[in-house]
Amino acid sequence: MSARLNAAQxxxxxxxxIVIGLLFTVHGAASLFGVLGGAAGTHGGTVPAGAWPGWYAAVIQLVAGALVxxxxxxxxxxLIASGSMAFAYFDVHQQMAFWPIQNGGELSVLFCWTFFLLIFTGSGAFGLDRVVASRRVASPEEERTREPVAA
Known part of the structure; x- marks a missing residue:
């Protein structure tokens, strides 16, 4: 059974x-564009452009989430997503109380540690990282033995 689980890893x-990236992307899109209810506590459901730190956090969520x-x-x-969530926790949430359950920072902590794990595991299956890695520049030996491509 362990071998099957390892093969499926x-x-x-x-x-x-994919699920974590989607959730993070949607969170950023909600804050920036007001979709799916928009950002809580903002006028018009969006974070004002350039507002520190909310707008920058939302851009990181949208872009880093989409890449993930x-x-x-x-x-x-x-790495960037994990750092932004650590910043969110310590800058926003921990000022209210020490424990995440008391200060509403559970989501920031979960995202922070989730992205921290992905730094070390990489993309796994179904990721474009594998496609990019497989298209790396061939060595001179590989170039000599490669079949010519018809134009």
């Missing part, structure tokens, strides 16, 4: 990455 990780969702530059995107 890249697929489970890929699905995990696609599995493209997963590790750098996850």
């Amino acid at each position: 890249p697929y489970a990780l890929g699905l995990f990455r 969702l696609l599995g493209l530059a997963t590790r750098p995107a996850a």
Whole structure:
């Protein structure tokens, strides 16, 4: 049974990455564009452009979330996303109370540690990172032995 679970690990990780990336992307889109209810506590359902730190956080959520969702530059995107969620927790939530359950910071903590994990695991299956890696520049030996491509 353990061997089967190990064989399925890249697929489970890929699905995990897709769901987390989608949730993070939607969170950023809600804050920036007012979709799906918009950002809580803002006028018009969106964060005003350039407002610190909300607008920048929303841009990071949208872009990093989309990259994680696609599995493209997963590790750098996850690093930025994890850092932004750590900042959100310590700058916004921890000022109200120490524990996340008391200060409403559970989502920030969960996203922070989730993205932190993705920094080390990479994209798993279904990610564009694998496609990009497979298209790496061939070595001179590989170039000599490659079949010519018809034009």
